[in-house]
Amino acid sequence: MKAAFSDRYDDLYLRKILRDTRTIAMVGASANWNRPSYFAMKYLLDRGYKVIPVNPAAAGQEILGQKVYASLDELPVKVDMVDIFRNSEAAGPITDQAIDHGAKVVWMQLGVVNMEAAERAEKAGLKVVMNRCPKIEHSRLAGTIEWHGIASGVISSKKRAL
Secondary structure (H helix, E strand, O other): OOOOOOOOOOHHHHHHHHHHOOEEEEEOOOOOOOOHHHHHHHHHHHOOOEEEEEOHHHOOOEEOOEEOEOOHHHOOOOOOEEEEOOOHHHHHHHHHHHHHHOOOEEEEOOOOOOHHHHHHHHHOOOEEEOOOOHHHHHHHHHOOHHHHOOOOOOOOOOOOOO
């Protein structure tokens, strides 16, 4: 029987991942300024991470001054983390590509959970985080999450009642 998914991660585990990561491939990055991936990419770039956007529809263009690649296979450097801004089903093949690429971490964004992919990644020696955002976790662990409107009640993932 498979273990049930838990999105609880020890702060030391998350802190070590964020501290040891230098280069991130953001799969599903968007050039649209009001998309969550754009906000996350900007935040991570502003904190000193090298973020390489991966989006086949925007390959060859730039997002936030960074060249966009069509796939992980095309990246000019090995990345430490693959940040997945795609749905849970797409996270499976992307995780397999991250394993082949030699990434150290697969990070699935809020709402993205793929247990089978996580098991394959962990078996290959990668660290895995699911249903979390590195931008939110970084700011939470740094004690600056209030600066982003997260604790204010202004930003919410829940739909308002009509």
